[in-house]
Amino acid sequence: MLAAAVRHIGDVDLVVTGDSSVDVAAKMIPTVLAGELGWPAVAEVTAVSGQAGALRVERAIPGGVQVLEIGGPAVLAASADAAVPHVPGMKDLLAAGKKPVEHLELAAMNVPARSAVMTVTGRSRPDRKARKGQILDTTDPAAAAAELVAALRGAGAL
Amino acid sequence: MSVNVWIVVGDQPTIGNLITVARALGGQVGAVVAGPRSVAETVAASGVDKVVWCSAPGEVPIEASAAAVADVIAADPPGVVLSGRQPSERVLLGAAAARLHAAVLTGARSVTADGDDVIVANAIFGGIAEETVAVSGPVALVLEGGPVPPASGTVPVEELAAVPLGMKVIETRTSAVDQVDLGAAPRVVGIGRGLKAQQDLVIIEALAQAAKAEIACSRPVAEGLNWLGKERYIGSSGQHIAPQLYFAIGISGQLQHMVGVHGAETIVAINSDPNAPVFADADYGLVGDLYKIVPAITGALK
Numbered sequence: 001m002l003a004a005a006v007r008h009i010g011d012v013d014l015v016v017t018g019d020s021s022v023d024v025a026a027k028m029i030p031t032v033l034a035g036e037l038g039w040p041a042v043a044e045v046t047a048v049s050g051q052a053g054a055l056r057v058e059r060a061i062p063g064g065v066q067v068l069e070i071g072g073p074a075v076l077a078a079s080a081d082a083a084v085p086h087v088p089g090m091k092d093l094l095a096a097g098k099k100p101v102e103h104l105e106l107a108a109m110n111v112p113a114r115s116a117v118m119t120v121t122g123r124s125r126p127d128r129k130a131r132k133g134q135i136l137d138t139t140d141p142a143a144a145a146a147e148l149v150a151a152l153r154g155a156g157a158l
Numbered sequence: 159m160s161v162n163v164w165i166v167v168g169d170q171p172t173i174g175n176l177i178t179v180a181r182a183l184g185g186q187v188g189a190v191v192a193g194p195r196s197v198a199e200t201v202a203a204s205g206v207d208k209v210v211w212c213s214a215p216g217e218v219p220i221e222a223s224a225a226a227v228a229d230v231i232a233a234d235p236p237g238v239v240l241s242g243r244q245p246s247e248r249v250l251l252g253a254a255a256a257r258l259h260a261a262v263l264t265g266a267r268s269v270t271a272d273g274d275d276v277i278v279a280n281a282i283f284g285g286i287a288e289e290t291v292a293v294s295g296p297v298a299l300v301l302e303g304g305p306v307p308p309a310s311g312t313v314p315v316e317e318l319a320a321v322p323l324g325m326k327v328i329e330t331r332t333s334a335v336d337q338v339d340l341g342a343a344p345r346v347v348g349i350g351r352g353l354k355a356q357q358d359l360v361i362i363e364a365l366a367q368a369a370k371a372e373i374a375c376s377r378p379v380a381e382g383l384n385w386l387g388k389e390r391y392i393g394s395s396g397q398h399i400a401p402q403l404y405f406a407i408g409i410s411g412q413l414q415h416m417v418g419v420h421g422a423e424t425i426v427a428i429n430s431d432p433n434a435p436v437f438a439d440a441d442y443g444l445v446g447d448l449y450k451i452v453p454a455i456t457g458a459l460k
Contacts, residue, residue: 003256020395023283024264024282025264025284025394025395026262026263026264026300027245027248027264027300027395028248028251028252028255028262028264028298028300030252031248031249031251031252031253031255032252032255032256032262033252033256034224034249034252034253034256035224035228035252035253035254035255035256035257036256038225039323040221040222040224040323040324040325041221041224041249041252041253042219042221042245042249042325043245043246043248043249044245056328059245060388061330061332062332062337062387062388062389063332063333063337063387063389064330064331064332064333065330065331065332066219066327066329066330066331067327067328067329067330067331068219068325068326068327068328069325069326069328070324070325071324071325072324074325080381080395081381081382112259114259114295115258115259115260115295115296116258116259116260116261116293116294116295116296116297117261117293117294117295118261118263118291118292118293118297119291119292119293119294120289120290120291121277121290121291121292122289122290123287123288123289123290124287124288124290125286125287125288126267126281126285126287126288126420128420129420129421131425131438131439131440131441132440132441132442133437133438133440133441133443134441134442134443135437135442135443135444135445136442136443136444138444138445138446138451141446141450141451141454142454142457142458144444144446144451144454145451145454145455145457145458146458148426148442148444148455148458149455149458149459151442152403152424152426152442155424155441156402157345157402157403157423157424158345158369158403158459
Protein backbone atom coordinates (compact mmCIF):
# COMPACT_ATOMS: atom_id res chain seq x y z
CA MET A 1 0.00 0.00 0.00
CA LEU A 2 2.81 2.40 0.87
CA ALA A 3 4.60 1.37 -2.32
CA ALA A 4 1.46 2.09 -4.33
CA ALA A 5 1.26 5.52 -2.68
CA VAL A 6 4.91 6.27 -3.49
CA ARG A 7 4.34 5.25 -7.11
CA HIS A 8 1.21 7.42 -7.22
CA ILE A 9 3.10 10.46 -5.99
CA GLY A 10 5.76 9.78 -8.61
CA ASP A 11 9.01 11.75 -8.82
CA VAL A 12 10.11 10.57 -5.36
CA ASP A 13 13.88 10.69 -4.73
CA LEU A 14 13.92 9.51 -1.15
CA VAL A 15 11.66 7.94 1.46
CA VAL A 16 12.79 8.51 5.04
CA THR A 17 11.32 6.48 7.87
CA GLY A 18 11.89 6.22 11.59
CA ASP A 19 13.56 3.29 13.25
CA SER A 20 10.44 1.32 14.19
CA SER A 21 6.95 1.66 15.65
CA VAL A 22 6.61 2.00 19.39
CA ASP A 23 4.25 -0.96 19.75
CA VAL A 24 5.40 -3.64 17.32
CA ALA A 25 9.04 -2.49 16.94
CA ALA A 26 9.55 -4.85 13.98
CA LYS A 27 11.95 -2.55 12.02
CA MET A 28 10.67 -4.15 8.83
CA ILE A 29 8.30 -1.67 7.15
CA PRO A 30 11.12 0.32 5.50
CA THR A 31 12.88 -2.82 4.23
CA VAL A 32 9.72 -4.42 2.82
CA LEU A 33 8.69 -1.09 1.26
CA ALA A 34 12.06 -0.89 -0.48
CA GLY A 35 11.61 -4.47 -1.65
CA GLU A 36 8.21 -3.59 -3.13
CA LEU A 37 9.69 -0.58 -4.94
CA GLY A 38 12.88 -2.39 -6.00
CA TRP A 39 14.90 0.41 -4.37
CA PRO A 40 18.02 0.26 -2.18
CA ALA A 41 17.31 0.37 1.54
CA VAL A 42 19.59 1.22 4.43
CA ALA A 43 18.76 1.03 8.14
CA GLU A 44 20.42 2.68 11.17
CA VAL A 45 21.01 5.84 9.14
CA THR A 46 22.56 8.70 11.09
CA ALA A 47 23.02 11.35 8.40
CA VAL A 48 22.03 12.08 4.79
CA SER A 49 23.48 14.67 2.43
CA GLY A 50 24.17 15.11 -1.28
CA GLN A 51 21.43 15.41 -3.90
CA ALA A 52 18.92 13.34 -5.81
CA GLY A 53 20.77 10.67 -7.75
CA ALA A 54 23.86 11.01 -5.55
CA LEU A 55 22.82 10.58 -1.93
CA ARG A 56 25.57 10.40 0.64
CA VAL A 57 24.33 8.25 3.52
CA GLU A 58 26.02 7.62 6.87
CA ARG A 59 24.93 4.56 8.78
CA ALA A 60 25.92 3.02 12.10
CA ILE A 61 27.89 -0.21 12.05
CA PRO A 62 29.32 -2.04 15.07
CA GLY A 63 32.09 0.17 16.37
CA GLY A 64 31.63 3.07 13.99
CA VAL A 65 30.12 4.59 10.88
CA GLN A 66 30.03 3.63 7.22
CA VAL A 67 29.45 6.13 4.42
CA LEU A 68 27.57 4.97 1.33
CA GLU A 69 26.73 6.63 -1.94
CA ILE A 70 23.39 5.74 -3.51
CA GLY A 71 22.82 6.62 -7.15
CA GLY A 72 19.03 6.70 -7.25
CA PRO A 73 15.89 6.71 -5.13
CA ALA A 74 16.16 4.88 -1.83
CA VAL A 75 14.38 4.10 1.43
CA LEU A 76 16.38 5.19 4.46
CA ALA A 77 15.42 4.19 8.01
CA ALA A 78 16.88 6.57 10.59
CA SER A 79 18.48 5.07 13.68
CA ALA A 80 16.59 5.61 16.92
CA ASP A 81 19.13 8.17 18.12
CA ALA A 82 19.84 9.85 14.78
CA ALA A 83 18.41 13.19 15.84
CA VAL A 84 17.02 14.92 18.89
CA PRO A 85 13.31 15.42 18.15
CA HIS A 86 12.17 19.02 17.80
CA VAL A 87 9.14 19.74 19.93
CA PRO A 88 6.71 21.69 17.74
CA GLY A 89 5.68 25.08 19.06
CA MET A 90 2.33 26.78 18.54
CA LYS A 91 3.54 28.44 15.34
CA ASP A 92 4.54 25.04 13.90
CA LEU A 93 1.20 23.52 14.88
CA LEU A 94 -0.78 26.32 13.24
CA ALA A 95 1.37 26.20 10.10
CA ALA A 96 0.88 22.42 9.93
CA GLY A 97 -2.87 22.90 9.79
CA LYS A 98 -2.44 24.95 6.62
CA LYS A 99 -0.24 22.44 4.75
CA PRO A 100 -1.92 20.55 1.89
CA VAL A 101 -2.93 16.96 2.65
CA GLU A 102 -3.80 14.70 -0.29
CA HIS A 103 -6.26 11.91 0.44
CA LEU A 104 -5.72 8.71 -1.53
CA GLU A 105 -8.51 6.22 -2.13
CA LEU A 106 -7.38 2.67 -1.36
CA ALA A 107 -9.67 1.21 -4.01
CA ALA A 108 -8.13 3.46 -6.67
CA MET A 109 -4.55 2.42 -5.88
CA ASN A 110 -3.10 -0.67 -7.45
CA VAL A 111 -2.51 -2.75 -4.33
CA PRO A 112 -1.87 -6.44 -5.02
CA ALA A 113 -3.86 -9.05 -3.11
CA ARG A 114 -2.24 -10.64 -0.08
CA SER A 115 -0.56 -14.00 -0.47
CA ALA A 116 -0.36 -14.76 3.22
CA VAL A 117 -2.97 -14.54 5.93
CA MET A 118 -2.17 -14.42 9.64
CA THR A 119 -4.73 -15.53 12.20
CA VAL A 120 -4.15 -15.06 15.91
CA THR A 121 -5.38 -18.22 17.57
CA GLY A 122 -4.26 -17.58 21.13
CA ARG A 123 -2.59 -15.16 23.48
CA SER A 124 -0.86 -15.89 26.77
CA ARG A 125 1.75 -14.72 29.20
CA PRO A 126 5.06 -16.19 28.13
CA ASP A 127 6.55 -18.99 30.23
CA ARG A 128 8.95 -17.38 32.64
CA LYS A 129 11.72 -19.23 34.48
CA ALA A 130 10.88 -19.40 38.20
CA ARG A 131 13.36 -17.31 40.16
CA LYS A 132 14.52 -18.01 43.73
CA GLY A 133 13.90 -14.42 44.84
CA GLN A 134 16.38 -14.82 47.70
CA ILE A 135 17.22 -11.45 49.24
CA LEU A 136 20.58 -11.37 51.01
CA ASP A 137 21.24 -9.24 54.10
CA THR A 138 23.52 -6.42 53.00
CA THR A 139 24.15 -4.77 56.39
CA ASP A 140 27.76 -5.89 55.99
CA PRO A 141 28.62 -5.72 52.25
CA ALA A 142 31.67 -7.97 52.65
CA ALA A 143 29.63 -10.66 54.38
CA ALA A 144 26.86 -10.38 51.80
CA ALA A 145 29.44 -10.70 49.02
CA ALA A 146 30.94 -13.81 50.60
CA GLU A 147 27.49 -15.33 51.03
CA LEU A 148 26.59 -14.55 47.41
CA VAL A 149 29.80 -16.00 45.99
CA ALA A 150 29.36 -19.16 48.08
CA ALA A 151 25.76 -19.51 46.91
CA LEU A 152 26.72 -18.97 43.25
CA ARG A 153 29.55 -21.48 43.48
CA GLY A 154 27.23 -23.94 45.19
CA ALA A 155 24.65 -23.52 42.45
CA GLY A 156 27.30 -24.05 39.76
CA ALA A 157 26.82 -20.52 38.39
CA LEU A 158 30.45 -19.60 39.07
CA MET B 159 3.54 -31.46 6.07
CA SER B 160 7.16 -30.38 5.68
CA VAL B 161 7.99 -26.76 4.97
CA ASN B 162 10.87 -25.58 2.77
CA VAL B 163 12.97 -22.77 4.18
CA TRP B 164 15.38 -20.19 2.81
CA ILE B 165 17.84 -18.58 5.20
CA VAL B 166 19.11 -15.13 4.24
CA VAL B 167 22.69 -14.39 5.31
CA GLY B 168 24.69 -11.15 5.28
CA ASP B 169 28.32 -10.80 6.26
CA GLN B 170 28.14 -12.85 9.48
CA PRO B 171 27.71 -16.63 9.46
CA THR B 172 26.06 -16.50 12.91
CA ILE B 173 23.03 -18.55 11.88
CA GLY B 174 23.13 -21.60 14.16
CA ASN B 175 19.70 -20.89 15.61
CA LEU B 176 18.22 -20.23 12.15
CA ILE B 177 19.42 -23.62 10.93
CA THR B 178 17.95 -25.36 13.98
CA VAL B 179 14.57 -23.71 13.43
CA ALA B 180 14.65 -24.43 9.70
CA ARG B 181 15.55 -28.10 10.12
CA ALA B 182 12.68 -28.63 12.56
CA LEU B 183 10.23 -27.72 9.78
CA GLY B 184 11.21 -30.87 7.93
CA GLY B 185 11.74 -29.60 4.40
CA GLN B 186 14.59 -28.32 2.27
CA VAL B 187 16.87 -25.74 3.88
CA GLY B 188 18.63 -23.36 1.49
CA ALA B 189 20.85 -20.41 2.32
CA VAL B 190 21.42 -17.36 0.15
CA VAL B 191 24.47 -15.35 1.15
CA ALA B 192 25.19 -11.74 0.26
CA GLY B 193 28.53 -11.34 1.95
CA PRO B 194 32.11 -12.43 1.38
CA ARG B 195 32.79 -15.84 -0.15
CA SER B 196 34.29 -17.00 3.15
CA VAL B 197 30.88 -16.58 4.79
CA ALA B 198 29.24 -18.61 2.00
CA GLU B 199 31.81 -21.34 2.56
CA THR B 200 31.19 -21.44 6.31
CA VAL B 201 27.46 -21.65 5.68
CA ALA B 202 27.99 -24.41 3.09
CA ALA B 203 29.63 -26.53 5.78
CA SER B 204 26.90 -25.99 8.38
CA GLY B 205 24.30 -28.57 7.46
CA VAL B 206 22.13 -26.73 4.92
CA ASP B 207 21.03 -28.44 1.71
CA LYS B 208 21.98 -25.69 -0.72
CA VAL B 209 23.98 -22.44 -0.78
CA VAL B 210 23.70 -19.64 -3.31
CA TRP B 211 26.31 -16.91 -3.04
CA CYS B 212 25.41 -13.53 -4.58
CA SER B 213 28.82 -12.18 -5.47
CA ALA B 214 28.94 -8.47 -6.21
CA PRO B 215 31.84 -6.61 -7.81
CA GLY B 216 33.62 -3.71 -6.18
CA GLU B 217 33.00 -2.13 -2.82
CA VAL B 218 29.27 -2.53 -2.46
CA PRO B 219 27.35 -2.92 0.80
CA ILE B 220 25.41 -6.10 1.60
CA GLU B 221 22.15 -4.26 0.91
CA ALA B 222 23.06 -3.86 -2.77
CA SER B 223 22.35 -7.58 -3.23
CA ALA B 224 18.79 -7.36 -1.88
CA ALA B 225 17.12 -7.65 -5.30
CA ALA B 226 19.35 -10.57 -6.26
CA VAL B 227 18.52 -12.35 -2.99
CA ALA B 228 14.82 -11.83 -3.66
CA ASP B 229 15.28 -13.25 -7.19
CA VAL B 230 16.94 -16.41 -5.86
CA ILE B 231 14.20 -17.00 -3.34
CA ALA B 232 11.34 -16.20 -5.71
CA ALA B 233 12.72 -18.76 -8.18
CA ASP B 234 12.23 -21.51 -5.57
CA PRO B 235 9.53 -20.14 -3.30
CA PRO B 236 9.61 -21.49 0.27
CA GLY B 237 7.05 -21.60 3.05
CA VAL B 238 9.37 -19.71 5.40
CA VAL B 239 12.24 -17.24 4.98
CA LEU B 240 14.48 -16.57 7.99
CA SER B 241 17.08 -13.97 8.86
CA GLY B 242 18.96 -12.74 11.89
CA ARG B 243 18.55 -9.28 13.40
CA GLN B 244 21.44 -7.38 11.78
CA PRO B 245 20.19 -4.28 9.92
CA SER B 246 21.61 -5.47 6.59
CA GLU B 247 19.98 -8.89 7.05
CA ARG B 248 16.63 -7.20 7.68
CA VAL B 249 17.01 -5.33 4.39
CA LEU B 250 17.64 -8.61 2.54
CA LEU B 251 14.71 -10.28 4.28
CA GLY B 252 12.45 -7.32 3.49
CA ALA B 253 13.25 -7.64 -0.20
CA ALA B 254 12.43 -11.36 -0.12
CA ALA B 255 9.25 -10.78 1.89
CA ALA B 256 8.07 -8.13 -0.56
CA ARG B 257 8.72 -10.38 -3.55
CA LEU B 258 6.81 -13.28 -1.97
CA HIS B 259 4.08 -11.00 -0.53
CA ALA B 260 4.89 -12.82 2.68
CA ALA B 261 3.61 -12.12 6.17
CA VAL B 262 6.35 -10.77 8.46
CA LEU B 263 6.85 -11.54 12.17
CA THR B 264 9.82 -10.50 14.27
CA GLY B 265 9.21 -12.00 17.71
CA ALA B 266 9.07 -15.73 16.98
CA ARG B 267 9.76 -17.94 20.01
CA SER B 268 8.87 -21.17 18.23
CA VAL B 269 7.96 -22.14 14.67
CA THR B 270 6.15 -25.36 13.73
CA ALA B 271 4.27 -26.74 10.76
CA ASP B 272 0.64 -27.78 11.08
CA GLY B 273 -0.90 -29.08 7.88
CA ASP B 274 -0.58 -26.30 5.31
CA ASP B 275 -0.04 -23.62 7.93
CA VAL B 276 3.01 -22.44 9.83
CA ILE B 277 2.33 -21.82 13.53
CA VAL B 278 4.44 -19.14 15.19
CA ALA B 279 4.53 -18.35 18.91
CA ASN B 280 5.28 -14.65 18.57
CA ALA B 281 6.33 -12.35 21.43
CA ILE B 282 4.49 -9.04 21.30
CA PHE B 283 4.76 -5.62 22.90
CA GLY B 284 8.31 -6.03 24.11
CA GLY B 285 7.74 -9.57 25.35
CA ILE B 286 4.94 -8.91 27.82
CA ALA B 287 2.73 -11.43 26.04
CA GLU B 288 2.92 -14.14 23.45
CA GLU B 289 0.51 -14.64 20.56
CA THR B 290 0.00 -17.90 18.70
CA VAL B 291 -0.27 -16.98 15.04
CA ALA B 292 -1.31 -19.39 12.30
CA VAL B 293 0.03 -18.27 8.91
CA SER B 294 -1.30 -19.59 5.64
CA GLY B 295 0.99 -18.54 2.83
CA PRO B 296 4.63 -17.56 2.96
CA VAL B 297 6.04 -15.99 6.13
CA ALA B 298 9.26 -14.10 6.78
CA LEU B 299 10.69 -14.30 10.29
CA VAL B 300 13.41 -12.31 12.02
CA LEU B 301 15.05 -14.39 14.77
CA GLU B 302 18.16 -14.39 16.92
CA GLY B 303 20.78 -15.68 14.50
CA GLY B 304 22.53 -17.82 17.05
CA PRO B 305 26.21 -18.86 17.10
CA VAL B 306 28.31 -19.82 14.11
CA PRO B 307 27.10 -23.37 13.47
CA PRO B 308 29.57 -26.24 13.83
CA ALA B 309 30.90 -27.76 10.63
CA SER B 310 29.05 -30.87 9.51
CA GLY B 311 29.50 -31.99 5.94
CA THR B 312 29.54 -29.54 3.06
CA VAL B 313 27.54 -28.63 -0.05
CA PRO B 314 28.80 -26.71 -3.07
CA VAL B 315 28.60 -22.93 -3.13
CA GLU B 316 26.63 -21.86 -6.22
CA GLU B 317 27.93 -18.48 -7.27
CA LEU B 318 25.50 -16.00 -8.76
CA ALA B 319 27.14 -12.91 -10.24
CA ALA B 320 24.24 -10.60 -9.48
CA VAL B 321 23.79 -7.05 -10.72
CA PRO B 322 23.88 -5.02 -7.54
CA LEU B 323 21.57 -2.11 -6.75
CA GLY B 324 23.23 1.27 -7.29
CA MET B 325 25.04 1.68 -3.97
CA LYS B 326 28.68 1.81 -3.07
CA VAL B 327 30.78 2.08 0.07
CA ILE B 328 32.72 5.34 0.17
CA GLU B 329 34.29 5.14 3.61
CA THR B 330 34.29 3.02 6.75
CA ARG B 331 35.30 4.62 10.05
CA THR B 332 35.59 2.34 13.04
CA SER B 333 37.17 3.05 16.38
CA ALA B 334 39.47 0.34 17.69
CA VAL B 335 36.72 -1.40 19.62
CA ASP B 336 36.77 -5.13 20.27
CA GLN B 337 33.74 -6.87 18.79
CA VAL B 338 31.95 -8.55 21.64
CA ASP B 339 29.80 -11.66 21.23
CA LEU B 340 27.51 -11.32 24.24
CA GLY B 341 25.52 -14.33 23.12
CA ALA B 342 28.55 -16.58 23.61
CA ALA B 343 29.57 -15.25 27.05
CA PRO B 344 28.79 -17.63 29.94
CA ARG B 345 28.74 -14.77 32.46
CA VAL B 346 27.61 -11.20 31.86
CA VAL B 347 27.60 -8.12 34.09
CA GLY B 348 24.90 -5.62 33.15
CA ILE B 349 24.98 -2.01 34.29
CA GLY B 350 22.16 0.53 34.28
CA ARG B 351 21.48 4.10 35.23
CA GLY B 352 22.32 3.39 38.85
CA LEU B 353 25.90 4.17 37.84
CA LYS B 354 26.47 7.87 38.43
CA ALA B 355 29.38 8.65 36.11
CA GLN B 356 31.12 7.08 33.14
CA GLN B 357 34.43 6.83 34.99
CA ASP B 358 32.71 4.64 37.59
CA LEU B 359 32.65 1.89 34.97
CA VAL B 360 36.03 0.89 36.42
CA ILE B 361 34.34 -0.83 39.36
CA ILE B 362 32.13 -2.75 36.93
CA GLU B 363 35.15 -3.67 34.83
CA ALA B 364 36.91 -4.94 37.96
CA LEU B 365 33.94 -7.17 38.78
CA ALA B 366 33.72 -8.41 35.20
CA GLN B 367 37.38 -9.28 35.21
CA ALA B 368 37.17 -11.10 38.56
CA ALA B 369 34.08 -13.01 37.41
CA LYS B 370 35.52 -13.62 33.92
CA ALA B 371 32.40 -11.96 32.52
CA GLU B 372 31.49 -9.70 29.62
CA ILE B 373 30.03 -6.26 30.26
CA ALA B 374 26.59 -5.25 28.99
CA CYS B 375 24.11 -2.52 29.82
CA SER B 376 20.55 -1.27 29.66
CA ARG B 377 19.50 0.85 26.70
CA PRO B 378 19.91 4.33 28.24
CA VAL B 379 23.55 3.63 29.10
CA ALA B 380 24.33 2.79 25.48
CA GLU B 381 21.99 4.94 23.41
CA GLY B 382 21.37 7.91 25.67
CA LEU B 383 24.61 8.26 27.58
CA ASN B 384 26.85 6.54 25.01
CA TRP B 385 28.99 5.05 27.77
CA LEU B 386 29.03 1.67 26.05
CA GLY B 387 28.59 0.59 22.45
CA LYS B 388 25.12 -0.21 21.12
CA GLU B 389 26.10 -3.83 20.62
CA ARG B 390 26.34 -4.15 24.39
CA TYR B 391 22.82 -3.17 25.24
CA ILE B 392 20.41 -5.84 26.32
CA GLY B 393 16.71 -5.41 25.88
CA SER B 394 13.68 -5.87 23.67
CA SER B 395 15.31 -4.01 20.78
CA GLY B 396 18.86 -4.96 21.71
CA GLN B 397 20.67 -8.17 22.54
CA HIS B 398 18.86 -11.23 23.85
CA ILE B 399 21.17 -13.48 25.81
CA ALA B 400 20.91 -16.61 27.96
CA PRO B 401 24.13 -16.83 29.97
CA GLN B 402 24.75 -19.03 32.99
CA LEU B 403 25.02 -15.98 35.20
CA TYR B 404 23.76 -12.42 34.78
CA PHE B 405 24.37 -9.54 37.19
CA ALA B 406 21.81 -6.72 36.89
CA ILE B 407 23.55 -3.80 38.61
CA GLY B 408 21.83 -0.45 39.05
CA ILE B 409 19.14 -1.70 36.68
CA SER B 410 15.52 -1.17 37.74
CA GLY B 411 14.35 -4.31 35.98
CA GLN B 412 11.79 -2.89 33.56
CA LEU B 413 10.38 -5.42 31.12
CA GLN B 414 12.12 -3.79 28.15
CA HIS B 415 15.49 -4.72 29.60
CA MET B 416 14.68 -7.98 31.38
CA VAL B 417 13.14 -9.56 28.30
CA GLY B 418 16.71 -9.70 26.97
CA VAL B 419 17.93 -11.91 29.83
CA HIS B 420 14.95 -14.04 30.78
CA GLY B 421 16.82 -17.06 29.53
CA ALA B 422 19.71 -16.61 31.98
CA GLU B 423 20.27 -19.57 34.31
CA THR B 424 20.94 -17.41 37.36
CA ILE B 425 20.24 -13.70 37.85
CA VAL B 426 21.77 -11.56 40.61
CA ALA B 427 20.26 -8.12 41.16
CA ILE B 428 21.94 -5.22 42.94
CA ASN B 429 19.86 -2.09 43.44
CA SER B 430 19.45 0.60 46.10
CA ASP B 431 15.65 0.59 45.68
CA PRO B 432 14.05 -2.31 47.57
CA ASN B 433 10.92 -1.92 45.42
CA ALA B 434 12.75 -2.17 42.11
CA PRO B 435 10.97 -4.68 39.83
CA VAL B 436 14.30 -6.39 39.14
CA PHE B 437 14.14 -8.24 42.47
CA ALA B 438 11.07 -10.15 41.33
CA ASP B 439 13.08 -11.44 38.38
CA ALA B 440 16.23 -12.38 40.31
CA ASP B 441 17.48 -15.51 42.02
CA TYR B 442 19.64 -13.49 44.42
CA GLY B 443 18.91 -9.88 45.36
CA LEU B 444 21.14 -7.43 47.20
CA VAL B 445 19.50 -4.18 48.25
CA GLY B 446 22.06 -1.46 48.81
CA ASP B 447 24.65 0.87 47.39
CA LEU B 448 26.32 -0.69 44.36
CA TYR B 449 29.41 1.40 45.03
CA LYS B 450 29.92 -0.67 48.19
CA ILE B 451 28.46 -4.01 47.11
CA VAL B 452 30.15 -4.39 43.71
CA PRO B 453 33.71 -3.92 45.05
CA ALA B 454 32.85 -6.32 47.89
CA ILE B 455 31.84 -9.01 45.41
CA THR B 456 34.96 -8.35 43.33
CA GLY B 457 37.00 -8.87 46.50
CA ALA B 458 35.13 -12.06 47.41
CA LEU B 459 35.85 -13.50 43.98
CA LYS B 460 39.60 -13.13 44.29
